[in-house]
Amino acid sequence: MTQNQLASLLHGVLADLREPDLVWQLLALAGCLLLAKLGERLLRGKEVEAGRAWELGRGGLQRIAFPLLALVLVLLARPLAQPWIHVNLFSLAYPLLASMAMIRLVFYVLRVSLVGAAWLGQFERVFATLVWIIVALHITGLLPDAIAALDSVAFTAGKQKLSLWHVLQGIAALCATVLAALWLASSIEARLNAAVGLDNNLRAVFARLSKALLILLAVLIGLPMVGIDLTTLSVFGGALGVGLGLGLQKIASNYVSGFIILLDNSIRIGNIISVGADRGEVTRITTRYTVLKNLAGVEALVPNELLVGTVVQNESYSDPHVRIALPVQVSYDSDLERAMAIMVAAAQGQARVLAKPAPLVLLQTFADSGINLELGFWVADPAAGVGLLRSEINLAIWREFKQAGVTIPFPQREVRVIGGTGGAPDCH
Numbered sequence: 001m002t003q004n005q006l007a008s009l010l011h012g013v014l015a016d017l018r019e020p021d022l023v024w025q026l027l028a029l030a031g032c033l034l035l036a037k038l039g040e041r042l043l044r045g046k047e048v049e050a051g052r053a054w055e056l057g058r059g060g061l062q063r064i065a066f067p068l069l070a071l072v073l074v075l076l077a078r079p080l081a082q083p084w085i086h087v088n089l090f091s092l093a094y095p096l097l098a099s100m101a102m103i104r105l106v107f108y109v110l111r112v113s114l115v116g117a118a119w120l121g122q123f124e125r126v127f128a129t130l131v132w133i134i135v136a137l138h139i140t141g142l143l144p145d146a147i148a149a150l151d152s153v154a155f156t157a158g159k160q161k162l163s164l165w166h167v168l169q170g171i172a173a174l175c176a177t178v179l180a181a182l183w184l185a186s187s188i189e190a191r192l193n194a195a196v197g198l199d200n201n202l203r204a205v206f207a208r209l210s211k212a213l214l215i216l217l218a219v220l221i222g223l224p225m226v227g228i229d230l231t232t233l234s235v236f237g238g239a240l241g242v243g244l245g246l247g248l249q250k251i252a253s254n255y256v257s258g259f260i261i262l263l264d265n266s267i268r269i270g271n272i273i274s275v276g277a278d279r280g281e282v283t284r285i286t287t288r289y290t291v292l293k294n295l296a297g298v299e300a301l302v303p304n305e306l307l308v309g310t311v312v313q314n315e316s317y318s319d320p321h322v323r324i325a326l327p328v329q330v331s332y333d334s335d336l337e338r339a340m341a342i343m344v345a346a347a348q349g350q351a352r353v354l355a356k357p358a359p360l361v362l363l364q365t366f367a368d369s370g371i372n373l374e375l376g377f378w379v380a381d382p383a384a385g386v387g388l389l390r391s392e393i394n395l396a397i398w399r400e401f402k403q404a405g406v407t408i409p410f411p412q413r414e415v416r417v418i419g420g421t422g423g424a425p426d427c428h
Helices: 003-016 022-045 052-081 088-113 119-140 143-152 164-194 200-225 230-246 249-264 304-309 336-348 387-404
Strands: 154-157 160-163 272-275 278-285 289-293 299-303 322-330 360-366 371-379
Touching (some): 022 088, 052 088, 088 119, 119 143, 143 164, 160 164, 249 278, 249 289, 249 299, 249 304, 278 299, 336 360, 336 371, 336 387, 371 387
Antiparallel strands (some): 154 160, 272 278, 278 289, 289 299, 322 371
8 A cells, every 4th residue: 555545544534533444344344343252152162073174273263363354355345335434444444354364364363373482472462553553644744754753862882883774673583583483483393393213301301402402593694684783782682691600500501500410310200319408300491490299299499509509319310219218116915926017917908019029127226215117118109109008017017906906115214212211122
């Protein structure tokens, strides 16, 4: 649409505002929008069993159904209404509906590619607002004046003279190239996840390295596209280096440690580890921290630097089997062999306890109040927790001890009275 056509359209719209048939134009447009909304709801409510490709295509069609149907209805309604009423508002609706359809289609592709990117929703609203502002300025013929005003605000960066218009162009080009890089990185990550025989940690390393390299490449391509010399950013790079050296040491160390963990396979997703007072299952490894989820459902975010620089107990590093020790004390007058047999049978009665190695009771020490025994047994699923298993075995031991007459002693002290009259007996 040329500038003269835009000026003519704007003049016609302003003229229509004084015409009585403006109400009929608005009603006709509202009817088109209402029918488009109904068509969108019918399309969304229709469920069809199909493959992945069909689902993606159907999702994209649902996403642009409203603006696309509205645009088609407006195109059909305009020649029908033209003999009876003015139709300048119909012509004004064309670019608005077309831009809405394009915005929704682009961001649908991004949402499918960048799964879990919560920032896309807010960014889409900001981007749509900017696009409609540009369309409005274009329709009103004010876009060249706005560009000239932005271009007049100039400043110097290094040896290059920049204007506000150049900066905005650079931001737009940078956003476009970075979004393309993120989309390509997401495709690479999907292919890595589908690769058979590739270690999970290597998948994560390759995916993150590819994303970082593609984003860097996007910056190197996007800024020169609008004539911004990258050497002008050297001062910002120097400031960033100083910031990393002084205030961001811990963050940089955590990122380097994250790549070390992913590359040496010392900690994997699903491992049960203990570091300091935290113990749990590794559910996620990022470049800055590792997530540990304990049996209570509480997630601890452990900095990667701590995992590299301290001792970590990995219960499933090379072998998921873990030995559980359960101490029991019996009195000196109890049948020791019978008590040990009961303890072994209590462990063997639990489905989670492994038959090999078999449960075994060890006589630890002869203590003051009784004999200390230790029941040792092995489990193959420490991630399921051992608290409930300990409780069930202890309860089974207690029941059998009561039936067999095996007693669990309580602390005893012997008191002797020396020098008493009448030869007072010892008190226990």
